[in-house]
Amino acid sequence: MGSFLARRIFYGALLMLGVVVLNFFLIRLAPGDPAVVIAGEMGGATEEVLEAIRIDYGLDKPLPVQLGIYLGNVLRGDLGESFFFNQPVVDLIGQRIGPTILLVVAAQVLSIVVGIFLGVLAARKPNGAMSAFVSVFATIGYAVPVFWTGIMLIILFASVLPVFPVEGMSSVKLREAAWYIKVLDVLHHLVLPAVTLAVIYLAQYARLSRASMLEVLGADYIRTARAKGAKERTVLFRHALRNAALPILTVAGLQFGNLISGALLVETVFNWPGMGRLAFDSILRRDYPTIMGVLFFASAMVVVANILTDLSYRLADPRLRGRA
Amino acid sequence: MKDPTPRAMIGRAARAPKAESPGREAWRMFRRNIPAVCGLLILICIVLAVLYGTLFYGGDPFEIVWAPHEPPGVTPEFPLGTDYLGRNILAGLLAGGGPTLAVGAAAAVITMGIGISLGALAGYFGGWVDNLLMRITEFFQVLPALLFAMVLVTLFSPSLWTIAIAIGVVSWPQTARLTRAEFLKIKQLEYVTAARAIGAQDGRIMWTVILPNAAPPLIVSATLTVGVAILFEAGLSFLGLGDPNVMSWGLMIGANRDYILDAWWPVTFPGLAIFLTVFAVSLIGDGLNDAFNPKLRSR
Amino acid sequence: MSLLEIDALKVTFQTRHGAVTALDGVSLTLNAQETLCVVGESGCGKSITALSTMGLIPMPPGRIVGGAIRLNSEDLTKASEARMRALRGAEIAMIFQEPMTSLNPVFTVGDQIAEAILLHQDVTRDAAWNAAVALLDRVGIPSAAERAKAYPHELSGGMRQRVMIAMAVSCRPKVLIADEPTTALDVTVQAQIFDLLNEIQRDFGAAILMITHDMGAVSEMADRVAVMYAGRVIEEGLADDVLDHPRHPYTRGLIGCIPSLDHAGALKEIPGVVPPLHLLGEGCSFAERCDFARQTCRARQPVLRGAAHRVACFGAQEGWA
Numbered sequence: 001m002g003s004f005l006a007r008r009i010f011y012g013a014l015l016m017l018g019v020v021v022l023n024f025f026l027i028r029l030a031p032g033d034p035a036v037v038i039a040g041e042m043g044g045a046t047e048e049v050l051e052a053i054r055i056d057y058g059l060d061k062p063l064p065v066q067l068g069i070y071l072g073n074v075l076r077g078d079l080g081e082s083f084f085f086n087q088p089v090v091d092l093i094g095q096r097i098g099p100t101i102l103l104v105v106a107a108q109v110l111s112i113v114v115g116i117f118l119g120v121l122a123a124r125k126p127n128g129a130m131s132a133f134v135s136v137f138a139t140i141g142y143a144v145p146v147f148w149t150g151i152m153l154i155i156l157f158a159s160v161l162p163v164f165p166v167e168g169m170s171s172v173k174l175r176e177a178a179w180y181i182k183v184l185d186v187l188h189h190l191v192l193p194a195v196t197l198a199v200i201y202l203a204q205y206a207r208l209s210r211a212s213m214l215e216v217l218g219a220d221y222i223r224t225a226r227a228k229g230a231k232e233r234t235v236l237f238r239h240a241l242r243n244a245a246l247p248i249l250t251v252a253g254l255q256f257g258n259l260i261s262g263a264l265l266v267e268t269v270f271n272w273p274g275m276g277r278l279a280f281d282s283i284l285r286r287d288y289p290t291i292m293g294v295l296f297f298a299s300a301m302v303v304v305a306n307i308l309t310d311l312s313y314r315l316a317d318p319r320l321r322g323r324a
Numbered sequence: 325m326k327d328p329t330p331r332a333m334i335g336r337a338a339r340a341p342k343a344e345s346p347g348r349e350a351w352r353m354f355r356r357n358i359p360a361v362c363g364l365l366i367l368i369c370i371v372l373a374v375l376y377g378t379l380f381y382g383g384d385p386f387e388i389v390w391a392p393h394e395p396p397g398v399t400p401e402f403p404l405g406t407d408y409l410g411r412n413i414l415a416g417l418l419a420g421g422g423p424t425l426a427v428g429a430a431a432a433v434i435t436m437g438i439g440i441s442l443g444a445l446a447g448y449f450g451g452w453v454d455n456l457l458m459r460i461t462e463f464f465q466v467l468p469a470l471l472f473a474m475v476l477v478t479l480f481s482p483s484l485w486t487i488a489i490a491i492g493v494v495s496w497p498q499t500a501r502l503t504r505a506e507f508l509k510i511k512q513l514e515y516v517t518a519a520r521a522i523g524a525q526d527g528r529i530m531w532t533v534i535l536p537n538a539a540p541p542l543i544v545s546a547t548l549t550v551g552v553a554i555l556f557e558a559g560l561s562f563l564g565l566g567d568p569n570v571m572s573w574g575l576m577i578g579a580n581r582d583y584i585l586d587a588w589w590p591v592t593f594p595g596l597a598i599f600l601t602v603f604a605v606s607l608i609g610d611g612l613n614d615a616f617n618p619k620l621r622s623r
Numbered sequence: 624m625s626l627l628e629i630d631a632l633k634v635t636f637q638t639r640h641g642a643v644t645a646l647d648g649v650s651l652t653l654n655a656q657e658t659l660c661v662v663g664e665s666g667c668g669k670s671i672t673a674l675s676t677m678g679l680i681p682m683p684p685g686r687i688v689g690g691a692i693r694l695n696s697e698d699l700t701k702a703s704e705a706r707m708r709a710l711r712g713a714e715i716a717m718i719f720q721e722p723m724t725s726l727n728p729v730f731t732v733g734d735q736i737a738e739a740i741l742l743h744q745d746v747t748r749d750a751a752w753n754a755a756v757a758l759l760d761r762v763g764i765p766s767a768a769e770r771a772k773a774y775p776h777e778l779s780g781g782m783r784q785r786v787m788i789a790m791a792v793s794c795r796p797k798v799l800i801a802d803e804p805t806t807a808l809d810v811t812v813q814a815q816i817f818d819l820l821n822e823i824q825r826d827f828g829a830a831i832l833m834i835t836h837d838m839g840a841v842s843e844m845a846d847r848v849a850v851m852y853a854g855r856v857i858e859e860g861l862a863d864d865v866l867d868h869p870r871h872p873y874t875r876g877l878i879g880c881i882p883s884l885d886h887a888g889a890l891k892e893i894p895g896v897v898p899p900l901h902l903l904g905e906g907c908s909f910a911e912r913c914d915f916a917r918q919t920c921r922a923r924q925p926v927l928r929g930a931a932h933r934v935a936c937f938g939a940q941e942g943w944a
Contacts, residue, residue, distance in 0.1 A: 030479040225727065
């Protein structure tokens with residue numbers, strides 16, 4: 001297990017190195033002077049600023065040396081300076097990565113738990129009403145643009161049913177409140193963005209776990225469990241679900257990148273102060289160091305999520321444990 | 325149910341004497357699938373509307389024609405009302421559908437092109453080719469697709485082509501994995517060995533023997549890719565990364581986003597249009613899946 | 624009175640050809656501590672009989688439309704699901720054909736046996752685990768305490784079938800149903816499993832209802848034999864009688880299928896296959912494949928007749944086949 005983890009982390013680090021190299025070449029592939037690209041259109045690209053950038057990034061040196069300098073900077077935790085926000089990119093992202101992780105993890109947990117629950121209910125009666133609902137819901141959930149769902153929810157909850165806040169992550173008026181009030185306030189603000197983001201994946205997980213459960217319920221070991229005299233609930237949730245969860249886990253790992261893409265749109269719609277919102281703001285301003293920094297950290301989140309998925313997969317499936 | 329007769333033999337199709345070709349049989353199955361047929365009809369209506377609608381109605385969708393925020397159903401000239409600038413929403417829907425669908429279709433073609441080529445090479449040759457290509461695929465799967473596409477579009481200035489290419493460049497990994505899996509499976513079957521035994525070249529085996537037999541899941545995947553690409557395009561336009569000179573459904577939602585609490589209709593109708601299109605496409609995809617999937621045929 | 628009585632059991636399955644009769648009036652009796660072998664080709668209804676007794680046929684599409692299954696005079700076809708759960712694993716247990724897939728891959732074998740004990744006995748987890756280890760030891764698994772912590776994929780097919788047997792006998796059931804317990808195993812392992820089943824029967828005092836298509840297994844195990852064909856019992860009697868003096872042409876065909884050293888190379892096959900159940904006609908369902916079939920065979924259904932050794936065949940009853 002330990003060596004597996006070490007190898008997985010090493011491979012993840014290689015992938016991240018790839019992302020850094022990609023970032024480097026993307027800036028150079030863009031039309032125009034890289035210094036101007038880095039400064040950004042809104043960066044007030046005075047000659048001094050451009051000169052500082054050229055020295056900082058070693059732009060007068062040959063390309064391999066430039067790449068070396070860039071890699072060295074990243075390794076030292078320096079992803080450059082945002083000329084729009086006038087802050088190091090790492091600091092900018094540091095302030096915003098927490099809300100994004102909160103949103104993404106909340107949506108992931110919500111969609112998996114509710115999705116599996118609906119899927120299991122549907123699998124109990126493959127031709128029943130719940131099955132029909134799950135497949136219709138899955139098709140609809142797949143087809144709705146996530147930002148539009150968010151907007152529709154805002155319209156609904158802002159005017160018709162004002163029970164959830166539709167914007168931001170915390171209420172200004174609670175700035176002086178006790179910490180647990182603030183936590184509840186954040187969770188209150190989290191409801192709509194998380195639900196918006198979860199709906200698409202929830203539908204997919206429901207459909208997937210229905211199919212997976214149906215397959216597993218036909219397995220011989222399920223018959224064995226029944227032959228022991230196990231209760232239907234035990235058969236479903238203990239014997240079947242542990243096995244049916246394996247493909248769901250795989251998909252959940254693969255979906256994580258998409259979830260972050262979705263979070264980008266949801267954060268923009270709900271003014272959630274996360275990395276997606278930051279990406280949107282910096283793209284409008286052509287603030288490339290920030291954009292590249294967001295791409296780097298978002299990819300890192302996917303890499304970490306993949307490692308965690310692999311680990312949980314090995315915990316869930318004993319057949320994989322012994323192997324490297 | 326196993327189908328012992330390969331769908332295509334080397335070169336000319338030498339099929340076992342069977343009453344129906346697989347395509348025809350699939351179409352027969354598809355026709356019996358009511359949701360799928362509905363999806364097809366909806367999609368045909370939408371395509372006809374966005375292709376020819378502007379000839380009969382609308383005019384320039386950017387033109388300010390009326391007072392802002394005219395609700396739908398009040399003025400007969402503007403059945404869906406006007407947006408925050410006083411632009412005709414129905415005209416926007418008819419004009420904006422074309423670019424949305426075109427980008428979706430082009431992006432799907434690019435996605436399938438890259439994905440099938442790389443997946444086929446990896447699955448057919450195996451070994452280090454497979455290893456290398458799969459590592460590249462994994463690398464692309466690490467990059468959050470929408471974010472990466474945003475970066476590409478921003479770097480290379482938005483136009484319908486850069487958007488389609490950007491979507492294609494970020495979405496091919498799944499297709500590549502699917503193609504690889506199919507090729508791995510099919511290359512072990514007897515008729516591929518037979519083709520090799522009579523001296524067919526690798527390229528010929530890949531494209532004329534294996535690919536036609538891998539077609540059903542790839543066709544389904546291509547259909548669903550069109551839906552994903554449309555959603556993608558809408559997301560980019562919504563974020564303001566579309567071509568600013570071309571009307572599109574996503575752009576309409578993005579432009580009216582700040583006024584949603586004053587007027588619900590300018591964002592609702594384009595969203596419904598996107599939903600309906602992708603919904604129709606995915607009904608067709610599901611229908612094709614069922615039609616190609618022998619396990620469901622007997623039902 | 625017998626321990627288990629299956630009485631004129633009729634089971635149908637809903638298919639796309641309409642309702643198909645899978646069991647058509649099957650009657651069997653199993654006495655305490657004896658072994659009854661039910662033989663026949665695949666599709667003849669042996670497994671449906673076993674699963675019906677366990678109350679495990681999927682409903683729908685399956686449906687018990689007539690007859691009774693009595694365990695100690697209690698009709699299982701009328702028992703509630705809760706009652707069946709209490710009986711299953713405790714009074715009647717079952718061993719399945721595929722040891723490779725019949726154990727849950729994500730739980731240790733010890734856990735799976737302990738679960739069966741915990742379901743029916745009021746003991747602690749530790750006690751159940753210890754009992755599971757003892758059972759594993761009893762079914763001949765070396766270093767049982769270690770192996771109890773193993774997952775199914777870490778054991779061979781023969782070992783897994785031993786685990787299945789340990790699980791099945793864990794609550795000392797009165798009836799043990801074994802559905803082709805050795806079909807998926809190597810020949811050498813098969814013999815070991817038969818020995819184990821015989822030992823278990825002696826020690827635990829269970830009656831065994833064994834489903835098989837292998838006449839070799841019958842000669843190893845059976846006290847009595849029932850031969851099934853197309854959803855009916857067509858011959859029944861003491862194992863020695865049926866094996867040495869088979870009366871139904873189908874039974875004779877089956878016995879001819881045993882490869883033996885005396886008739887090397889003379890492996891006989893019964894021509895044809897079991898007819899699809901939805902195509903069964905009026906007469907004897909074996910008539911199409913029978914060398915002796917006459918007009919009467921195609922017109923009427925023969926019924927089981929005889930005292931100890933019973934047969935459902937006009938030819939055998941009237942002496943011309």
